[in-house]
Amino acid sequence: MRVLHKPTAKVMIVVALGAALIIGALWWWQARAQAARLVQVEVAAINDTTRLLAVNGKIAPLNAVAIRASVTGTVLQVMAKEGDGVARGAVLATLDPGLQIANVVQAQTALAQGHIRAAQAAENYARDAKLRQITPPTALETSRQAAASAAQDVLRLDALLAQATIQLGRFTLKAPMRGTVISAAVDMGQLVDPSSPLFTLADVSALVVEASVDETYASQIKPGQTAMLQLIGTRDVLAGKVAFVAPRVDGATGGLAIKLALDAPVHAAVGLTVTANILVDQRPALTVPRSALQEGGVFLLQNGTAHWTGVTTIEWPADRLIVTKGIAAGDVVIVTAEGITQGQRATAATGAN
Secondary structure, X not given: OOOOOOOOHHHHHHHHHHHHHHHHHHXXXXXXXXXXXXXXXXXXXEEEEEEEEEEEEEEEXXXXXXXXXXXXXXXXEEOOOOOOEEOOOOEEEEXXXXXXXXXXHHHHHHHHHHHHHHHHHHHHHHHHHHOOOOXXXXXXXXXXXXXXXXXXXXXXXXXXXXXXXXXXXXXXXXXXOOEEEEEEOOOOOOEEOOOOEEXXXXXXXXXXXXXXXXXXXXXHOOOOOEEEEEEOOOOOOEEEXXXXXXXXXXXXXXXXXXXXXXXXXXXXXXXXXEEEEEEEEEEEEEEEEHHHOEOOEEXXXXXXXXXXXXXXXXXXXXXXXXXXXXXXXXXXXXXXXXXXXXXXXXXXXXXXX
């Protein structure tokens, strides 16, 4: 026969204590889960806002020309080197013109002979015309045609001589403008052809900065925008502006070519690196830190709770972004928004803006 024992008072106390501990633990975990998270916040406000785009560029001449040989030939003389200042029409180099000189002499000889033939034919026709009464009409016509053909042949030979002379001139490379030789890739005895530039001539009195803008911001760069420029190795900040914006983006690099003009002339080496800040926009605007953005929106602190709201911003390479839609001045924005969830309890940390 099984005997049932009633629990003693001691056992009842232990059970009660255990239940109390369990309830206490559950309450502690629930309280911990519901504890408000400390967050950094700021009150949205409209302030004067400036958008600057930083780019790196190189000093380049405003006007430059690559000079190539017009014919294939061997370099006979080089009269200019890098750094030389040259006048318009100055001879930079000559190619061996031996064969072309022979062509010119041959054309001159042919023309001289043509003149002789034309003179004889004209003389024959004049004689036959003078003796028209006794010269058969067919003979007179033949004489006339011969004189006309000889005169026409002189014109043809004269044109051939002109072409040969022009071609001879192409064996001499001349400066098409006044400027400075900034590159010379030619040596005596070198065989050259029209495919490669031999000299680059530039007007270094007018310099610009050539740079490239990422296509993300290409649509916001316009001629006339102010720029602040600094030549590498210097401390002076030079004033300038956007002088040229390419009409298309380079498909290979994704960059938009631009040129920045300096307000005052500057003496600098071509190719020198320049850092520039382009003033794209300056106006009163509402901004938020980039760290506040979460999936296209921000969390606002309202009555101790985080509430997500979508915003529209102007994408820009900066720590703060302009907000054009979604929040208003006076809203309390949670700056440290990573890990925050919709409806989570939150409280502004002491000292938060």
